[in-house]
Amino acid sequence: MADIIKVLQQIAELDFWTRCPTRDAQGDDLAYPPFIFWRHKHPSPELAAFFRDAIQSFPGETRWELIISERNWVLLPARIKEHEQANQLLGGRHAAKELKQIDPEFGKLANAELSRLAEHIAKLAANPVAA
């Protein structure tokens, strides 16, 4: 199983990252949809375009969204943001929390697919033609 943080790090050095659920900590709850947050040491438009393309080309059931700000980038299931907007919630964290409650299977699936997404990204990074 590929670790998304390790994959991101291999593609371009990270200055900061967080991931939730932690997967390796006790009490981890995989019903909480994944929320990956990172910052590259040397971000670039090309790097952003690569990740966008990689995520869009992922064939899994979960649709993913990449939020790119000047400083930090966030990867999360697109449904989190949709749920946030539909319910006028304050940020993705609240939406993820609600989704965990109302649809725990969604979080479990998204977490399972995150590893496959990581593998997909890693493969593309190693061999761009594979896309």
Place this chain on the structure above:
Amino acid sequence: MQLPPRIVIVGAGISGLAVAYRLQVRLPDATITILEQADRPGGTTWTLRDDGFQVETGPNGFLDTKPTTLTLCRDVGLGTQLVEASQAAGMNRYLFLGDRLKALPSGLGAFLGTDLLSWRGKLSLLWERFRKKKEGDADESIDAFARRRAGNEAADLFADALVTGIYAGDPKLLSLPACFPRIAELERVYGSVIKGFAAEAKKRRAEANAKGVAYEKPGKMWSLPSGLRGLIEAIVAKLKQPPIHGVHVRSILPSPRGRGAGGEGTNPPTWHIQADGRAAWEADAVVLTCPSYQQTAMLGEVDPTLAQEIGAIAYNRVVVAALGYRRADVPAALDGFGYIAPENTRRDLLGVQWCSSIYPGRAPAGCVLLRAMAGGWQRPEIVDWDDDRLLHSLRAELRLAMNITAEPIYHRIIRWSSAIPQYHVGHLQRVARIEDRLKAWPGLWLGGNAYRGVALNDCTEQGAIIAEQVAAYLQRRILETAKSANFAEALYQNEAIRNRIHSDVVDCSQLAYELQCANGHKGGQLNISPPEGRDSVTYIDNGELVLGRYHVVYTDGVFVYDPHWSDSPIPRERYEAEIRRLNGPTVEISFVKAPPPEES
């Protein structure tokens, strides 16, 4: 909810117990722990009871010139048991000069008639009221003061006797303003000590008249039927938590949970008290009332300069020998307090108190108890004499002074290798430097008899003052904590801040910096980094465990503001404890006052 403050007092002598009792009254919820090296409380203040004799190992009583010890006795339920020293003890004191006892004059008539001074010496002393007062505030030895004010003859006799009786020190070394601040004050205010005493007595008489009460001259000495140990035991009985004995405190250090020298934005200071072995205590306030040489050892690591200043306070060595005789074997009338052999006479004895004449119940019926003091600053070697040599010498002295030839039927010898602190010239300046240095260490107090008076009254007075300061400090801290909580509530309601808190793309260090800016740049940030061998830390975000390369939060010093973790600020100690629980004790938590802009 506030946790009850934790106070650790090191030393269960009268100073430490006075601090503890007063604090218990002021802060009933506080946890007060007293750590004592010895196997009993009281320090030098203790009473031995055996064979019907009751022997004070240290002070013999306390004066009513200051109210604090009398008040303390009354507050702990001993008001009805107070015993006043006998009238004779108050009136008759003697000097041992020229191989005989000579009465110290107790009034003008007796003074004019005494042969202790020549007429020239008497005139010189009486002329004191006309001498110019000292200009400037330079320190001055007791000897220099006495010569300047009263002439050489009076200085040789009375200054030495006074110093021997109280400090067992050298009047040429001891500082007058430090040892006898009231006398220095009388000269400063009235221009003359004699004029000052007269003016103050007149004032007290007028006050008594105005109140319609009989005028009572202050300066009576007091004790308890059970001796001063009765006071120690009564205080201990009133404490919720008795002293813990047999604890040798090794060091007092700021708690590893972090603080600098107490500057703004640092953690509210907590202290780690490490004893021998594994015993350790954490405290919000620490009061050291043990002897200053012990304080030096405890503080050497935290502040070597402070420790050095404290360590420069010298102590003398004193041996106390209690001797019980059959009354019939003592020819002297024993109609007084006892006698002093001025140190400049170089006798083996500093003086003898006639204990059974001062207070009742000090000796069995038909017996008397004498208490001889020896050693002091001038003859420290006497403390090392073995019992036989010491007793032999004492008996020779008593034969000479009081014509006692019989052997005592009872004796007890108590050696104090560090007995009375010596306030040498420059002492008050040293104390000022120590107090100045202490400002860098909020939550730490130094007490005991090494700083502002060696008498029991001074210890209880200082104990009450320190207790007030500690209580005020801890209450101020509680208020500051409450203010932090109010600030957080308002802050999290601010729309701009709220949007930043809930943004998906704002990271922890950005948020920490913005919260710090919103709080007027007060405080700083806690950087939480993985321990060695790991590449991430675990914390809580939105109720979920999060793994991150590091974590940064804002702290105002009292609370941690981590709005993704909790809607309300978290007491910093608790926050750090939780981080350690999640990551293990070796997780790195460091405080950064002002992060560089690129980090924010």
